[in-house]
Amino acid sequence: MTRVLICVFLLSSWSFVWSQQPYRVVEFTPPEGEILEVGGLDFLPDGRLVCSTRRGQVWIVEGPEGDPKDMRFSLFAEGLQEGLGLEVVDGVIHVLQRAELSRLHDDDGDGRCDRIETVANDWGVSGNYH
Known part of the structure; x- marks a missing residue:
């Protein structure tokens, strides 16, 4: 009886998983001349x-x-050293650059970064990154 219940559960779960679309892929064109x-x-x-x-x-x-x-x-910002990762925390953009973790501020609300605050940079960086 237990095996039957497990099989019924697995089959119903399987059909649920296949009926759901876990995410949607959207293709879009970046601004002209830009490579993102x-x-x-x-x-x-x-x-x-x-x-x-x-x-x-x-x-x-x-x-x-x-x-x-x-x-x-x-x-929003440019001139960073390789934006390797990004997270928005409490509405503020944080970017992991090669040499530091930075917090980007739009102080005047114009949609452009006005100030870059270093959050952490206590790791070594060299030209030998391979």
Whole structure:
């Protein structure tokens, strides 16, 4: 009897898993002339997508859940050293660069980074990264 119940449970669970779409893949075109080699992704509290890139940029994408044709990109920060990861904490963008963990601030609310605060940088960096 136990085996029958386990089989029924597994079969019903299996059909549930296959009927669900765990995530949606959306393809979108970056701004003209830009190559987005994304190292980190997260969402701001208002639903905008934030992307850090290997080329040292942080982009904010408006409308990531809608039609890809309606997405708008804005450059939030540039000049970072390889944005290898990104997390939004309490609405503030944190980026892991090669040499430091940074907190990016938009002090005047214009949608551009005004100040980069070092959170941590107590690890060695050399040219031998392989």
